[in-house]
Amino acid sequence: MKKTMMGAALLGTGLLAGCTMTGPGSLRVHEVALYGGTQERIVWVYGALEGGRGSVKVNGTPLDLRPQISDPLALPGTLSVNGAATYRLPTSTVTPKLAVTRDTLGRFSVPVNEARGTVYFTDGRTWLRLNGASGANLTALPVSGLRGAGELTDAEADVLSRALTGQGPLAVTVLPEAEVPDPRLTVEPTPAEYRHTALYIQSGVPTLAAQPGTPAAPPTAGGRVTVTELASGTNAAQNNPAVQLATSQSALNALYRVAYGNQTGAPGVPALRTGETVVGVFLGQRPTGGYGVRVTGASVQGGTLTLTVEIRSPGAGAITTQALTSPWTLVRVPGVFQSVQLVDGSGRPVQLGGGAGGQTR
Incomplete structure (x- = not known):
């Protein structure tokens, strides 16, 4: 009897070891990595489930995929990950990459912008894009949030902009790939598409x-x-x-x-x-x-x-x-x-x- 039970246990172990990730059809993974004032990786998983359930591995960690839930960060075509609308991980600490100030007439100064890219600004209500990457007495134009930033889709830019709105005055710029300290995620099975955007956020713009x-x-x-x-x-x-x-x-x-x-x-x-x-x-x-x-x-x-x-x-x-x-x-x-x-x-x-x-x- 003991031998039979042990054999069954070994067989079960072998079956588990041989399991593979049942990834969704048309698997796509889009990630935005936030640095500076916010240190978080936000990952959207897109795909179609068979039987209402699937799984993937991200950086070696198995994740359970189900139909999407109701959440401010949920997007059409995405799946819930471990019961949440997105998968989140912390990002590494970086030295300051951006310094922005504004004056009471609506002009901006950018003495530091190591990313040398476009600067977006929100006062907690609306979004602007500065007309220069650095310098003094810069003006800005109203924009639709973070649309056009990095590899974000318009829908991802919209929900991220709404999430950051209300956080007080923030300045945001896209970090070049060479200056991103964290490597890209490893995903199993390999997704048909992987998008990666890194943003530096300066909170509390004075x-x-x-x-x-x-x-x-x-x-x-x-x-x-x-x-x-x-x-x-x-x-x-x-x-x-x-x-x-x-x-x-x-x-x-x-x-x-x-x-x-x-x-x-x-x-x-x-x-x-x-x-x-x-x-x-x-x-x-x-x-x-x-x-x-x-x-x-x-x-x-x-x-x-x-x-x-x-x-x-x-x-x-x-x-x-x-x-x-x-x-x-x-x-x-x-x-x-x-x-x-x-x-x-x-x-x-x-x-x-x-x-x-x-x-x-």
Whole structure:
């Protein structure tokens, strides 16, 4: 009896060892490797299943293929991989390849672009393509996300662009194959098509103040006032949520030290004009990218400044930069104020968290 059972076990082992991957028909594999602010390989597997199930090996790891699921990254013709819309792996850490800044007039500077390729930019809402790979005072044109980047199909570029939208200001460029640190994936059975695109992502692109123009008109009681963004970013030296008002040059200098305290090469502090206030809104430390704050309007009532703010946070399963962030924005308004309150687009009060009270200096 023992011999019979042992023989059956050995036979089963032999059968398993002889199994081959039952890859789908017309197997195609498309990969995008993300470096910099996001370190992740995203792999779409295309094909047709026989019997509703198949398998492949990627870098020697067996993967189960089934009909595609409902997911923001799911695409027509793709299959689910181990129950997910895509197969994901980490990418290697690389040295910074891209440095982009923008100013409040919408002009860009690119002092560093080792990839020497096209630069795409999103402010978290729309996408632009810069008119130069490097230099100062560059302009940009609206584009349909990352279409045309590397070997991405239009559908892949669209879902990737949507996934990155809402992550705050990002700059993206395509890395040349020679500068990609990770080798291409090995796939068994060999796919009929393999596409590979490597992107470098600069998260938290800072916004710098443009040259000052004509001072805005002073506010009228109970009316709307002009609000101008001076600068914004995602890496302030501020762990707790806070709102700070600056009505003196020394206070504005202090705000800039907080905003740029975790960065090297901070820009010069602009001059505070007579009869105006600068407000800093700090979200405090957040666990990943995808968080941000933007001031969309301002009004005055009884000596209190009210700012309408838009606060972003990443959705479930979103592609986010995997690093601690501390989003912030600095805005300039005409008038001198001692207190400020935040509201959302519907006029409801916004609480950033502990320590969010306004402070005038």
